[in-house]
Amino acid sequence: MPSDDFLEWGVEEEPAPEGLGIFTTSFWGDTLNNRNAEAFEFLKANETQTEAYVDQEGYTWLIIAFVINEVENCCAWVEWKSNTNKRIEEHDYFLKARLADGRFLKWPIQTYNNYFGCSVLALSCHQEGVSLNYQDKHDTFHVFLRKDNQAIFRPCIAP
Secondary structure, three states: OOOOOHHHOOOOOOOOHHHHOOOOOHHHHOOOOOOHHHHHHHHHHOOOOOOOEEOOOOOEEEEEEEEEEOOOOEEEEEEEEEEOOOOOOEEEEEEEEEOOOOOEEEEEOOOOOHHHOOEEEEEEEEOOEEEEEEEOOOOEEEEEEEOOOOEEEEEOOOO
């Protein structure tokens, strides 16, 4: 299965399209040039996306939430990756971002059971990283994904 880990890409290595999830153009691997304006346009164009992207492995990808911070030149999104054509359905969620300096961030969203889904409650990005509040079947969580791709993850306590 192709790698979906942005951090494993070399400067001269271009990722396979299926390794990018919903994003299939080569500019997502271009960290040397600031191409965030193109990323913003892509996200805006897909805001009303109803058709999911299906990769060569048969996985379906869909953006379920995104945010664009044009002031700080960064964007973040949550992707849902699924395959319901197997005996056991697969569902995975990823928090991804592109920062002003061209870095990609990626974190597999932790849920009680991915089959029950992930609801994005709040999503923001800035030059220091990405903040996500989300809910799964039972609980609400907060994660801050730092620009070094390290996650600070904690459950939210109900009042």
